[in-house]
Amino acid sequence: MRDIAVVSAAQHQQKALTHTTEVELMVPLINEARGAVGLTQDDIGFTCSGSSDFLAGQAFSFVHTLDAVGAVPPISESHVEMDGAWALYEAWVKLQIGGVDTALVYSYGKSSPGSLRDVLSTQLDPYYLGPLWPDAFALAALQARIMLESGAVSEQRLAEIAVRSLNGAADNPRAVRSSAEATIDSILAEAPIADPLRPSDCAASADGGVAVVLAAGDRARELCERPAWIKGIDHRIDPHQPGVRDLTRAPSAQVAAAQAGAGDDRLDAAELAAPFTTQEHILELELGLGADTAVNANGGALAGHTMMAAGLMRIADAAAHIHDERADRVLGHAASGLYLQQNLVCVMEGE
Amino acid sequence: MPERLRADLVLEYPFTRTTGPVIGGFLTGLREGMILGIRRSDGTVLCPPTEYDPESSEPLTDLVEVGPGGEVVSWTWVDPPRSQSPWDQPHGLGLIQLDGADTPIVHGLLVEGPSELSVGMRVTARWRPEREGHIADLEGFVPEGAVR
Numbered sequence: 194m195r196d197i198a199v200v201s202a203a204q205h206q207q208k209a210l211t212h213t214t215e216v217e218l219m220v221p222l223i224n225e226a227r228g229a230v231g232l233t234q235d236d237i238g239f240t241c242s243g244s245s246d247f248l249a250g251q252a253f254s255f256v257h258t259l260d261a262v263g264a265v266p267p268i269s270e271s272h273v274e275m276d277g278a279w280a281l282y283e284a285w286v287k288l289q290i291g292g293v294d295t296a297l298v299y300s301y302g303k304s305s306p307g308s309l310r311d312v313l314s315t316q317l318d319p320y321y322l323g324p325l326w327p328d329a330f331a332l333a334a335l336q337a338r339i340m341l342e343s344g345a346v347s348e349q350r351l352a353e354i355a356v357r358s359l360n361g362a363a364d365n366p367r368a369v370r371s372s373a374e375a376t377i378d379s380i381l382a383e384a385p386i387a388d389p390l391r392p393s394d395c396a397a398s399a400d401g402g403v404a405v406v407l408a409a410g411d412r413a414r415e416l417c418e419r420p421a422w423i424k425g426i427d428h429r430i431d432p433h434q435p436g437v438r439d440l441t442r443a444p445s446a447q448v449a450a451a452q453a454g455a456g457d458d459r460l461d462a463a464e465l466a467a468p469f470t471t472q473e474h475i476l477e478l479e480l481g482l483g484a485d486t487a488v489n490a491n492g493g494a495l496a497g498h499t500m501m502a503a504g505l506m507r508i509a510d511a512a513a514h515i516h517d518e519r520a521d522r523v524l525g526h527a528a529s530g531l532y533l534q535q536n537l538v539c540v541m542e543g544e
Numbered sequence: 545m546p547e548r549l550r551a552d553l554v555l556e557y558p559f560t561r562t563t564g565p566v567i568g569g570f571l572t573g574l575r576e577g578m579i580l581g582i583r584r585s586d587g588t589v590l591c592p593p594t595e596y597d598p599e600s601s602e603p604l605t606d607l608v609e610v611g612p613g614g615e616v617v618s619w620t621w622v623d624p625p626r627s628q629s630p631w632d633q634p635h636g637l638g639l640i641q642l643d644g645a646d647t648p649i650v651h652g653l654l655v656e657g658p659s660e661l662s663v664g665m666r667v668t669a670r671w672r673p674e675r676e677g678h679i680a681d682l683e684g685f686v687p688e689g690a691v692r
Contacts, residue, residue, distance in 0.1 A: 311626055311627070311628065314626075314628070320563065320567050320570075320571065320592075320679065321567075321592045321649070321650070321679055322650055324630070324678065324679050324680060325629060325630065325650065325651065325652070325679060325680070326626050326628040326629040326630075327622075327626075327629070327637055327650060328622070328626050331620050331622050331637045332637075332650075334620035334637075335618040335619070335620055335637065335638070335639050335650070336618075338618040338619065338620065338663065339617065339618045339639075342618075342663055387620050387621075387622075388620050388621050388658060389620075390620075432594075432598035434590075434592065434594060434598070434647075435639065435648075435650060436590070436591070436592070436639065436647035436648045436649055436650070437590060437594070437598045437647050
Protein backbone atom coordinates (compact mmCIF):
# COMPACT_ATOMS: atom_id res chain seq x y z
CA MET A 194 0.00 0.00 0.00
CA ARG A 195 1.19 3.55 -0.77
CA ASP A 196 1.33 6.13 2.00
CA ILE A 197 -1.34 8.73 1.25
CA ALA A 198 -2.09 11.85 3.27
CA VAL A 199 -4.45 14.78 3.51
CA VAL A 200 -2.10 17.74 2.92
CA SER A 201 -4.55 20.65 2.91
CA ALA A 202 -8.22 21.53 3.20
CA ALA A 203 -10.55 24.51 2.99
CA GLN A 204 -14.19 24.71 3.95
CA HIS A 205 -17.08 27.12 4.31
CA GLN A 206 -20.48 26.71 5.89
CA GLN A 207 -23.35 29.06 6.71
CA LYS A 208 -27.06 28.85 7.31
CA ALA A 209 -28.10 29.74 3.79
CA LEU A 210 -26.09 30.70 0.69
CA THR A 211 -29.07 32.44 -0.83
CA HIS A 212 -27.36 34.49 -3.53
CA THR A 213 -24.28 32.32 -4.10
CA THR A 214 -24.13 29.62 -6.76
CA GLU A 215 -22.30 26.36 -6.19
CA VAL A 216 -19.56 27.54 -8.57
CA GLU A 217 -19.12 30.83 -6.69
CA LEU A 218 -18.98 28.87 -3.43
CA MET A 219 -16.34 26.43 -4.63
CA VAL A 220 -13.94 28.74 -6.56
CA PRO A 221 -12.33 30.28 -3.42
CA LEU A 222 -12.33 26.97 -1.51
CA ILE A 223 -10.63 25.02 -4.30
CA ASN A 224 -8.12 27.85 -4.81
CA GLU A 225 -7.43 27.97 -1.07
CA ALA A 226 -6.89 24.21 -0.71
CA ARG A 227 -4.62 24.01 -3.78
CA GLY A 228 -2.87 27.29 -3.00
CA ALA A 229 -2.03 26.30 0.58
CA VAL A 230 0.33 23.64 -0.81
CA GLY A 231 1.44 25.68 -3.84
CA LEU A 232 -0.41 23.63 -6.47
CA THR A 233 -2.44 24.61 -9.51
CA GLN A 234 -4.86 22.34 -11.36
CA ASP A 235 -1.99 21.41 -13.74
CA ASP A 236 -0.31 19.71 -10.76
CA ILE A 237 -3.39 17.66 -9.77
CA GLY A 238 -3.40 14.04 -11.02
CA PHE A 239 -7.03 13.21 -10.29
CA THR A 240 -10.10 15.22 -9.32
CA CYS A 241 -13.19 13.76 -7.68
CA SER A 242 -16.32 15.44 -6.30
CA GLY A 243 -19.49 14.58 -4.39
CA SER A 244 -22.85 16.34 -4.67
CA SER A 245 -26.53 15.64 -5.25
CA ASP A 246 -28.77 16.45 -8.20
CA PHE A 247 -31.73 16.13 -5.81
CA LEU A 248 -30.54 19.27 -3.99
CA ALA A 249 -29.61 21.16 -7.16
CA GLY A 250 -32.87 20.12 -8.84
CA GLN A 251 -31.01 19.43 -12.06
CA ALA A 252 -29.50 16.39 -13.77
CA PHE A 253 -25.69 16.33 -14.03
CA SER A 254 -25.51 19.48 -11.92
CA PHE A 255 -21.92 18.64 -10.88
CA VAL A 256 -20.74 19.37 -14.43
CA HIS A 257 -21.35 23.09 -13.88
CA THR A 258 -19.26 23.06 -10.74
CA LEU A 259 -16.27 21.82 -12.72
CA ASP A 260 -15.97 25.45 -13.83
CA ALA A 261 -14.66 26.08 -10.32
CA VAL A 262 -11.84 23.57 -10.90
CA GLY A 263 -10.74 24.61 -14.36
CA ALA A 264 -11.38 21.65 -16.66
CA VAL A 265 -9.45 22.98 -19.69
CA PRO A 266 -7.11 21.48 -20.77
CA PRO A 267 -9.01 18.22 -20.05
CA ILE A 268 -8.51 16.70 -16.61
CA SER A 269 -8.90 13.23 -15.18
CA GLU A 270 -12.11 13.55 -13.21
CA SER A 271 -14.90 11.64 -11.52
CA HIS A 272 -18.00 12.28 -9.40
CA VAL A 273 -20.04 10.41 -6.82
CA GLU A 274 -23.68 11.14 -5.95
CA MET A 275 -22.61 10.77 -2.32
CA ASP A 276 -21.02 12.68 0.50
CA GLY A 277 -17.55 13.90 -0.50
CA ALA A 278 -16.01 11.40 1.93
CA TRP A 279 -16.78 8.74 -0.66
CA ALA A 280 -15.17 10.91 -3.35
CA LEU A 281 -12.10 10.96 -1.09
CA TYR A 282 -12.27 7.16 -0.94
CA GLU A 283 -12.34 6.95 -4.74
CA ALA A 284 -9.37 9.32 -4.94
CA TRP A 285 -7.52 7.24 -2.34
CA VAL A 286 -8.08 4.11 -4.48
CA LYS A 287 -6.89 5.99 -7.59
CA LEU A 288 -3.71 7.03 -5.76
CA GLN A 289 -3.20 3.45 -4.54
CA ILE A 290 -3.40 2.20 -8.14
CA GLY A 291 -0.53 4.56 -8.96
CA GLY A 292 0.29 6.77 -11.92
CA VAL A 293 -0.77 9.91 -10.06
CA ASP A 294 0.64 11.42 -6.86
CA THR A 295 -1.91 14.15 -6.08
CA ALA A 296 -5.69 14.41 -5.98
CA LEU A 297 -8.25 17.15 -5.43
CA VAL A 298 -11.46 16.14 -3.67
CA TYR A 299 -14.40 18.45 -3.05
CA SER A 300 -18.07 18.39 -2.23
CA TYR A 301 -20.85 20.83 -1.52
CA GLY A 302 -24.51 21.07 -0.77
CA LYS A 303 -27.14 23.81 -0.85
CA SER A 304 -30.28 22.48 0.77
CA SER A 305 -31.70 25.84 1.91
CA PRO A 306 -33.85 26.39 -1.22
CA GLY A 307 -35.98 23.37 -0.27
CA SER A 308 -37.13 21.46 2.78
CA LEU A 309 -34.31 19.00 3.42
CA ARG A 310 -36.29 16.84 5.85
CA ASP A 311 -38.75 16.16 3.01
CA VAL A 312 -36.22 15.98 0.16
CA LEU A 313 -34.49 13.20 2.10
CA SER A 314 -37.56 11.02 1.50
CA THR A 315 -36.25 10.58 -2.05
CA GLN A 316 -33.41 8.43 -0.70
CA LEU A 317 -35.93 5.83 0.54
CA ASP A 318 -36.99 2.71 -1.36
CA PRO A 319 -39.60 3.65 -4.01
CA TYR A 320 -42.27 1.05 -3.10
CA TYR A 321 -42.69 0.72 0.67
CA LEU A 322 -41.26 3.89 2.24
CA GLY A 323 -40.78 6.58 -0.39
CA PRO A 324 -44.45 6.97 -1.42
CA LEU A 325 -45.41 7.71 2.21
CA TRP A 326 -42.96 10.67 2.26
CA PRO A 327 -42.03 10.13 5.90
CA ASP A 328 -39.82 13.10 6.76
CA ALA A 329 -36.31 12.66 8.14
CA PHE A 330 -37.17 13.96 11.63
CA ALA A 331 -40.18 11.64 11.98
CA LEU A 332 -38.16 8.61 10.91
CA ALA A 333 -35.38 9.54 13.36
CA ALA A 334 -38.02 9.91 16.07
CA LEU A 335 -39.11 6.28 15.54
CA GLN A 336 -35.53 5.21 16.22
CA ALA A 337 -35.23 7.55 19.22
CA ARG A 338 -38.32 6.11 20.89
CA ILE A 339 -37.01 2.54 20.47
CA MET A 340 -33.67 3.60 21.97
CA LEU A 341 -35.31 5.39 24.91
CA GLU A 342 -37.87 2.65 25.62
CA SER A 343 -35.26 -0.11 25.49
CA GLY A 344 -32.83 1.78 27.71
CA ALA A 345 -30.22 1.97 24.94
CA VAL A 346 -29.95 5.69 25.74
CA SER A 347 -31.48 8.18 28.18
CA GLU A 348 -32.91 11.65 27.56
CA GLN A 349 -30.17 12.94 29.87
CA ARG A 350 -27.47 11.42 27.66
CA LEU A 351 -29.02 12.86 24.48
CA ALA A 352 -29.11 16.27 26.15
CA GLU A 353 -25.44 15.90 27.12
CA ILE A 354 -24.55 15.28 23.48
CA ALA A 355 -26.59 18.33 22.41
CA VAL A 356 -24.85 20.51 25.03
CA ARG A 357 -21.42 19.23 23.98
CA SER A 358 -22.17 20.31 20.41
CA LEU A 359 -23.67 23.70 21.32
CA ASN A 360 -20.85 24.60 23.75
CA GLY A 361 -18.12 23.22 21.46
CA ALA A 362 -19.44 25.25 18.53
CA ALA A 363 -19.37 28.54 20.46
CA ASP A 364 -16.00 29.54 18.96
CA ASN A 365 -16.47 27.85 15.60
CA PRO A 366 -17.15 30.38 12.83
CA ARG A 367 -18.53 27.64 10.57
CA ALA A 368 -21.13 26.48 13.09
CA VAL A 369 -24.66 27.63 12.36
CA ARG A 370 -25.99 26.71 15.80
CA SER A 371 -24.04 27.29 18.99
CA SER A 372 -24.50 28.40 22.56
CA ALA A 373 -21.97 28.84 25.34
CA GLU A 374 -24.84 28.94 27.82
CA ALA A 375 -26.77 25.80 26.84
CA THR A 376 -27.21 23.32 29.68
CA ILE A 377 -28.82 19.92 30.03
CA ASP A 378 -31.79 21.57 31.73
CA SER A 379 -32.25 24.07 28.89
CA ILE A 380 -32.21 21.25 26.35
CA LEU A 381 -34.69 19.13 28.32
CA ALA A 382 -37.01 22.15 28.51
CA GLU A 383 -37.31 22.31 24.69
CA ALA A 384 -40.66 21.25 23.22
CA PRO A 385 -40.37 18.20 20.91
CA ILE A 386 -40.08 18.84 17.18
CA ALA A 387 -40.75 15.16 16.35
CA ASP A 388 -41.73 13.44 19.58
CA PRO A 389 -39.51 12.37 21.39
CA LEU A 390 -36.80 14.35 19.52
CA ARG A 391 -36.17 17.96 20.52
CA PRO A 392 -34.84 20.61 18.11
CA SER A 393 -31.33 20.30 19.59
CA ASP A 394 -31.36 16.55 18.88
CA CYS A 395 -31.56 17.28 15.15
CA ALA A 396 -28.54 18.64 13.29
CA ALA A 397 -28.81 22.27 12.21
CA SER A 398 -29.11 22.26 8.43
CA ALA A 399 -26.53 24.34 6.58
CA ASP A 400 -25.20 25.19 3.11
CA GLY A 401 -21.52 24.87 2.36
CA GLY A 402 -18.60 23.22 0.68
CA VAL A 403 -15.19 21.70 1.34
CA ALA A 404 -12.08 21.02 -0.74
CA VAL A 405 -9.25 18.64 0.22
CA VAL A 406 -5.90 17.87 -1.40
CA LEU A 407 -4.41 14.38 -1.10
CA ALA A 408 -0.83 13.46 -1.92
CA ALA A 409 1.18 10.23 -1.88
CA GLY A 410 4.56 9.43 -0.30
CA ASP A 411 7.40 11.93 -0.72
CA ARG A 412 5.12 14.30 -2.64
CA ALA A 413 3.06 14.69 0.54
CA ARG A 414 6.21 15.37 2.60
CA GLU A 415 7.29 18.06 0.10
CA LEU A 416 3.92 19.78 0.22
CA CYS A 417 3.08 19.69 3.89
CA GLU A 418 4.95 20.21 7.14
CA ARG A 419 2.95 17.51 8.91
CA PRO A 420 0.78 15.41 6.56
CA ALA A 421 -2.25 13.60 8.01
CA TRP A 422 -1.40 10.08 6.84
CA ILE A 423 -4.41 7.89 6.10
CA LYS A 424 -3.60 4.71 8.04
CA GLY A 425 -6.94 3.04 7.43
CA ILE A 426 -10.10 3.84 5.47
CA ASP A 427 -13.15 1.63 5.01
CA HIS A 428 -16.86 1.91 4.29
CA ARG A 429 -19.69 -0.55 4.93
CA ILE A 430 -23.46 -0.69 4.54
CA ASP A 431 -26.44 -2.15 6.45
CA PRO A 432 -29.83 -3.22 5.01
CA HIS A 433 -32.19 -0.42 3.95
CA GLN A 434 -35.54 -1.45 5.43
CA PRO A 435 -35.79 -0.15 9.02
CA GLY A 436 -37.79 -3.21 10.13
CA VAL A 437 -34.97 -5.66 9.48
CA ARG A 438 -32.43 -3.67 11.50
CA ASP A 439 -31.80 -3.31 15.21
CA LEU A 440 -32.26 0.46 15.30
CA THR A 441 -30.23 0.80 18.51
CA ARG A 442 -27.12 -0.28 16.57
CA ALA A 443 -25.07 0.54 13.46
CA PRO A 444 -23.15 -2.67 12.69
CA SER A 445 -21.66 -1.25 9.49
CA ALA A 446 -19.97 1.52 11.52
CA GLN A 447 -18.38 -1.06 13.80
CA VAL A 448 -17.08 -3.13 10.88
CA ALA A 449 -15.73 -0.05 9.07
CA ALA A 450 -13.94 1.07 12.24
CA ALA A 451 -12.41 -2.37 12.75
CA GLN A 452 -11.28 -2.58 9.11
CA ALA A 453 -9.76 0.92 9.36
CA GLY A 454 -7.90 -0.08 12.52
CA ALA A 455 -9.57 2.54 14.69
CA GLY A 456 -9.09 0.54 17.87
CA ASP A 457 -5.45 -0.40 17.25
CA ASP A 458 -4.14 2.55 19.25
CA ARG A 459 -5.30 5.56 21.24
CA LEU A 460 -7.40 8.10 19.30
CA ASP A 461 -6.85 11.72 20.36
CA ALA A 462 -9.85 13.10 18.51
CA ALA A 463 -12.85 11.90 16.52
CA GLU A 464 -15.06 13.93 14.20
CA LEU A 465 -18.45 12.30 13.61
CA ALA A 466 -21.04 13.14 10.94
CA ALA A 467 -24.14 12.15 12.92
CA PRO A 468 -27.30 14.05 11.95
CA PHE A 469 -29.00 13.30 15.29
CA THR A 470 -27.86 13.04 18.93
CA THR A 471 -29.25 9.50 19.02
CA GLN A 472 -26.99 8.52 16.14
CA GLU A 473 -23.96 10.27 17.65
CA HIS A 474 -24.51 8.12 20.76
CA ILE A 475 -24.69 4.93 18.65
CA LEU A 476 -21.52 5.90 16.77
CA GLU A 477 -19.51 6.49 19.93
CA LEU A 478 -20.34 2.96 21.03
CA GLU A 479 -19.85 1.29 17.63
CA LEU A 480 -16.53 3.09 17.01
CA GLY A 481 -15.34 2.22 20.52
CA LEU A 482 -14.55 5.81 21.48
CA GLY A 483 -13.48 6.18 25.09
CA ALA A 484 -13.16 9.08 27.52
CA ASP A 485 -9.63 9.84 26.25
CA THR A 486 -10.93 10.75 22.77
CA ALA A 487 -12.20 14.30 22.18
CA VAL A 488 -15.41 13.89 20.16
CA ASN A 489 -16.59 16.73 17.89
CA ALA A 490 -14.55 19.33 19.75
CA ASN A 491 -15.89 22.20 17.62
CA GLY A 492 -19.53 21.11 17.59
CA GLY A 493 -19.43 18.56 14.79
CA ALA A 494 -22.21 17.94 12.33
CA LEU A 495 -24.95 18.72 14.87
CA ALA A 496 -23.78 22.35 14.89
CA GLY A 497 -24.03 22.58 11.12
CA HIS A 498 -24.88 19.78 8.71
CA THR A 499 -24.20 20.40 5.05
CA MET A 500 -25.82 17.61 3.08
CA MET A 501 -23.27 15.85 0.81
CA ALA A 502 -20.31 17.57 2.54
CA ALA A 503 -20.75 16.86 6.27
CA GLY A 504 -18.59 13.72 6.09
CA LEU A 505 -15.73 15.22 4.06
CA MET A 506 -15.84 18.24 6.41
CA ARG A 507 -15.36 15.87 9.36
CA ILE A 508 -12.33 14.29 7.65
CA ALA A 509 -10.96 17.79 7.01
CA ASP A 510 -11.60 18.72 10.66
CA ALA A 511 -9.87 15.54 11.84
CA ALA A 512 -6.88 16.17 9.54
CA ALA A 513 -6.62 19.73 10.89
CA HIS A 514 -5.91 18.30 14.37
CA ILE A 515 -2.82 16.60 12.84
CA HIS A 516 -1.74 19.57 10.68
CA ASP A 517 -1.91 21.91 13.68
CA GLU A 518 -0.08 19.41 15.93
CA ARG A 519 -3.01 19.24 18.34
CA ALA A 520 -3.24 15.46 17.97
CA ASP A 521 -1.23 12.48 16.72
CA ARG A 522 -4.00 10.02 15.84
CA VAL A 523 -7.53 10.96 14.77
CA LEU A 524 -10.70 9.53 13.23
CA GLY A 525 -12.97 11.13 10.65
CA HIS A 526 -16.41 9.64 10.00
CA ALA A 527 -19.05 10.01 7.31
CA ALA A 528 -22.56 8.56 7.12
CA SER A 529 -25.18 8.20 4.45
CA GLY A 530 -28.76 7.00 4.27
CA LEU A 531 -31.49 6.27 6.76
CA TYR A 532 -30.44 5.45 10.35
CA LEU A 533 -26.68 5.55 9.60
CA GLN A 534 -27.25 2.92 6.93
CA GLN A 535 -23.79 3.46 5.41
CA ASN A 536 -20.67 4.47 7.32
CA LEU A 537 -17.13 5.45 6.32
CA VAL A 538 -14.25 5.62 8.79
CA CYS A 539 -10.91 7.29 8.03
CA VAL A 540 -8.08 6.96 10.58
CA MET A 541 -5.19 9.42 10.20
CA GLU A 542 -1.85 9.85 11.98
CA GLY A 543 0.91 12.43 12.14
CA GLU A 544 4.60 11.59 12.10
CA MET B 545 -37.38 24.40 -53.34
CA PRO B 546 -36.29 21.33 -51.35
CA GLU B 547 -38.89 19.66 -49.21
CA ARG B 548 -38.61 20.65 -45.58
CA LEU B 549 -38.17 17.61 -43.35
CA ARG B 550 -40.44 17.50 -40.36
CA ALA B 551 -40.62 15.29 -37.27
CA ASP B 552 -42.77 15.61 -34.20
CA LEU B 553 -41.01 15.66 -30.84
CA VAL B 554 -42.96 14.13 -28.01
CA LEU B 555 -41.45 14.35 -24.55
CA GLU B 556 -42.25 11.11 -22.79
CA TYR B 557 -40.92 8.47 -20.45
CA PRO B 558 -41.58 5.42 -22.63
CA PHE B 559 -40.61 2.76 -20.13
CA THR B 560 -42.60 0.41 -17.97
CA ARG B 561 -41.05 -1.46 -15.13
CA THR B 562 -42.12 -4.62 -13.40
CA THR B 563 -41.92 -4.78 -9.63
CA GLY B 564 -41.17 -8.51 -9.75
CA PRO B 565 -42.74 -11.45 -7.94
CA VAL B 566 -42.04 -10.30 -4.35
CA ILE B 567 -42.66 -6.54 -4.31
CA GLY B 568 -45.26 -7.03 -7.04
CA GLY B 569 -46.88 -9.78 -4.99
CA PHE B 570 -47.06 -7.51 -1.97
CA LEU B 571 -48.55 -4.63 -3.98
CA THR B 572 -51.07 -6.94 -5.66
CA GLY B 573 -52.01 -8.23 -2.21
CA LEU B 574 -52.69 -4.66 -1.08
CA ARG B 575 -55.01 -4.19 -4.04
CA GLU B 576 -56.90 -7.27 -2.84
CA GLY B 577 -57.00 -5.94 0.73
CA MET B 578 -54.38 -8.37 2.01
CA ILE B 579 -50.95 -7.76 3.62
CA LEU B 580 -48.18 -10.19 2.68
CA GLY B 581 -44.85 -10.97 4.30
CA ILE B 582 -42.17 -13.40 3.19
CA ARG B 583 -40.81 -16.40 5.06
CA ARG B 584 -37.08 -16.79 5.67
CA SER B 585 -35.33 -20.15 5.92
CA ASP B 586 -35.40 -19.94 9.75
CA GLY B 587 -39.21 -19.66 9.62
CA THR B 588 -39.40 -15.98 10.61
CA VAL B 589 -41.44 -13.63 8.41
CA LEU B 590 -40.32 -10.27 6.98
CA CYS B 591 -42.98 -7.64 6.37
CA PRO B 592 -42.67 -5.75 4.11
CA PRO B 593 -41.19 -8.61 2.07
CA THR B 594 -37.76 -8.38 0.43
CA GLU B 595 -36.50 -10.38 -2.55
CA TYR B 596 -33.39 -11.44 -0.70
CA ASP B 597 -32.64 -12.30 2.90
CA PRO B 598 -31.00 -9.18 4.40
CA GLU B 599 -28.46 -11.32 6.29
CA SER B 600 -27.74 -14.39 4.17
CA SER B 601 -28.67 -12.86 0.75
CA GLU B 602 -30.50 -16.08 -0.22
CA PRO B 603 -33.50 -15.54 -2.53
CA LEU B 604 -36.86 -15.53 -0.73
CA THR B 605 -40.06 -16.74 -2.42
CA ASP B 606 -42.58 -17.90 0.21
CA LEU B 607 -45.16 -15.10 0.54
CA VAL B 608 -47.52 -15.50 3.52
CA GLU B 609 -50.43 -13.41 4.72
CA VAL B 610 -49.90 -11.36 7.90
CA GLY B 611 -52.03 -8.92 9.92
CA PRO B 612 -54.34 -7.10 9.52
CA GLY B 613 -53.89 -6.61 13.30
CA GLY B 614 -50.59 -5.78 14.92
CA GLU B 615 -48.69 -3.97 17.64
CA VAL B 616 -47.08 -0.53 17.66
CA VAL B 617 -43.31 -0.90 18.18
CA SER B 618 -42.55 2.82 17.94
CA TRP B 619 -44.41 6.01 17.04
CA THR B 620 -44.09 9.73 16.51
CA TRP B 621 -46.57 12.51 15.76
CA VAL B 622 -46.50 14.37 12.43
CA ASP B 623 -48.01 17.85 12.62
CA PRO B 624 -48.29 19.51 10.19
CA PRO B 625 -48.64 16.61 7.73
CA ARG B 626 -45.96 16.61 5.04
CA SER B 627 -47.23 18.10 1.81
CA GLN B 628 -46.44 15.16 -0.48
CA SER B 629 -47.56 12.40 1.90
CA PRO B 630 -50.88 10.54 1.50
CA TRP B 631 -52.19 12.21 4.69
CA ASP B 632 -53.72 15.68 4.82
CA GLN B 633 -54.37 15.72 8.59
CA PRO B 634 -51.92 15.55 11.50
CA HIS B 635 -51.27 11.85 12.11
CA GLY B 636 -49.02 9.37 13.81
CA LEU B 637 -46.21 7.58 12.03
CA GLY B 638 -45.31 4.18 13.41
CA LEU B 639 -43.35 1.00 13.18
CA ILE B 640 -46.07 -1.66 13.29
CA GLN B 641 -45.35 -5.34 13.84
CA LEU B 642 -48.21 -7.23 12.21
CA ASP B 643 -49.53 -10.51 13.61
CA GLY B 644 -47.55 -13.31 11.97
CA ALA B 645 -44.61 -11.05 11.05
CA ASP B 646 -41.29 -10.76 12.89
CA THR B 647 -40.29 -7.33 11.58
CA PRO B 648 -42.21 -4.04 11.72
CA ILE B 649 -43.48 -1.96 8.78
CA VAL B 650 -43.56 1.86 8.62
CA HIS B 651 -47.01 3.36 8.12
CA GLY B 652 -49.49 5.95 9.36
CA LEU B 653 -51.31 5.77 12.69
CA LEU B 654 -54.74 7.36 12.36
CA VAL B 655 -55.79 8.83 15.70
CA GLU B 656 -56.89 12.27 16.93
CA GLY B 657 -53.71 13.13 18.82
CA PRO B 658 -50.42 11.82 20.24
CA SER B 659 -52.00 11.13 23.64
CA GLU B 660 -53.81 8.20 21.98
CA LEU B 661 -50.54 6.53 20.97
CA SER B 662 -48.36 4.21 22.98
CA VAL B 663 -45.77 1.51 22.42
CA GLY B 664 -47.41 -1.92 22.56
CA MET B 665 -50.90 -0.68 21.61
CA ARG B 666 -52.95 -2.94 19.31
CA VAL B 667 -53.89 -1.55 15.89
CA THR B 668 -55.49 -2.86 12.74
CA ALA B 669 -55.34 -1.95 9.05
CA ARG B 670 -57.77 0.53 7.52
CA TRP B 671 -58.16 0.18 3.74
CA ARG B 672 -59.06 2.67 1.09
CA PRO B 673 -62.18 1.68 -0.84
CA GLU B 674 -60.46 2.22 -4.22
CA ARG B 675 -57.19 0.30 -4.39
CA GLU B 676 -54.58 0.20 -7.16
CA GLY B 677 -51.65 -1.85 -5.84
CA HIS B 678 -49.84 0.91 -3.95
CA ILE B 679 -48.55 1.22 -0.37
CA ALA B 680 -51.14 3.97 0.19
CA ASP B 681 -53.96 1.46 -0.55
CA LEU B 682 -53.52 1.04 3.17
CA GLU B 683 -54.90 4.27 4.56
CA GLY B 684 -53.07 3.50 7.78
CA PHE B 685 -53.64 1.75 11.07
CA VAL B 686 -56.30 2.51 13.69
CA PRO B 687 -56.65 1.31 17.28
CA GLU B 688 -58.17 -2.16 17.41
CA GLY B 689 -61.87 -1.92 18.15
CA ALA B 690 -62.14 1.62 16.79
CA VAL B 691 -65.18 2.39 14.64
CA ARG B 692 -64.12 1.96 11.01
